[in-house]
Amino acid sequence: MKIAIAGAGISGLTTAFYLQRARPDWELTIFDAGEAAGGTMQTHEVEGFRFEAGGNGFLTNKPDGLKLVEDSGAEDLLLPSSDEARKRFIFDGALQPLPESPQAFLKTKLLTLSQKLRVAGEFLVPPRRDGGEETLQQFGYRRVGKGLTDVFLDAMTAGIYGTTPAKVSVNAAFPLVVNLEREYGGLFKGMLAKRKKEAGPGGILMSFKGGVGTLVQHLQGKIAAEWKLGEPVGVVARDGRRWRVESRSVSGRFDQVVIGAQPCASAAMFDESDPALAALMRRIEYSPIAVVGLGYRSLQHPLEGFGLLTTSAARQPVLGVLWDSSIFPDRAPEGCKAVRVMIGGQRSPSLVEQDDAGLLDTALAGIANTMGVRQQPDVVFTHRWMQGIPHYVVGHLDRVAAIFDHVAERPGLRLVCNAYRGIAMNDCVRNGRELAAQIAGAA
DSSP states (O other): OEEEEEOOBHHHHHHHHHHHHHOTTSEEEEEESSSSSBTTOOEEEETTEEEESSOOOEETTSSHHHHHHHHHTOGGGEEEOOGGGGOEEEESSSEEEOOOSHHHHHHOSSSOHHHHHHHHGGGGSOOOOSOOOOBHHHHHHHHTOHHHIIIIIHHHHHHHHSSOTTTSBHHHHOHHHHHHHHHHSSHHHHHHHHHHHHOOOOOOEEEETTOTHHHHHHHHHHOOOEEEETOOOOEEEEETTEEEEEOSSOEEEESEEEEOSOHHHHGGGGTTTOHHHHHHHTTOEEEEEEEEEEEESSOOSOOOSSEEEEOGGGTOSOSEEEOHHHHSGGGSOTTOEEEEEEEETTTSGGGGGSOHHHHHHHHHHHHHHHHOOOOOOSEEEEEEEEEEEEEOOTTHHHHHHHHHHHHHTSTTEEEOSTTTSOOSHHHHHHHHHHHHHHHHHHO
């Protein structure tokens, strides 16, 4: 069996790893447009500081990331986040700690008394019965009120998806939240019921010594494949009972083709052979994100916590600031500190188009306004993702269903990436592992 994998992000890498684990006799060829594997999972070292271009790890509240680590023998690479990282902040005109307990919620200045009472009234809100799709804002206003939605959910959505509650589908982006209402009649009822059943702690953020790029390199070393990095796939077309794949140096026929690239890029692979599929793929939307890393050899701010997220109402030029060296101490040399600033998203997409100097100015304005830090950094890192985070808008589930229904009629063609069913590393790993099992089981 010859299999081509177009896209060496964590979804494609996981698929390749588990395919080879199940069928070591199969031949794998892995393509990627980038010079390095990993997709957005890239760690850049600048004068001893380590900056992530994308996400910084995975949560242990789902088993998938840990299973990949264990199955690939990467346990010694794991790096848990520090205890300091449990503290999180929201900037809504002033920097306030995110409440970590019911008592802290009662005391928080982020909501008024009437807004807190409205949240408590969620127990009395009847569940929605029609099952239709709605935005997170509509869901939040209905169940917990405007106050909590415009502060907590707004900040959270910026941090995860780079968007706003009014623009994201709660059904596509937060299906577990929707299921709580469907199964238990409400969010708090559901959380209490699940706590009694599971009786377990929440997840811990995990990364890897040296950054997430360490896991990517480890997986590469575990996968015996013909690697075609720096070679985007130009054409994927049916060729009899097999598939023809063309890149700069390859024009080969394969029994299976796994498309692990983002649909905004993979659509071009089908422009000639399957324009209907290409058109469906281009319907998937994205939020542009810029990452600015700032390294300080001497910074007075204590950075005691995970970082901060801003609300839309605060009208800040940044979505949030991660205090990286407090989360994972190896992200900065000893005695130094590092932060990463997130810019753009659906709030201010045009800011991502700035040059490096403009992005730096925006980042510095953001930390000055939210943290009171006006010191110039000693080290700077910038990275733009014009198609940064898949944007799960209302209608996303229907768009994904149309794509997968179309592909189901083309035996041997498979899709896997975070644009479809979950953007987190755990989701990507789960989808890749399950896809590998499907392919191996069908052979």
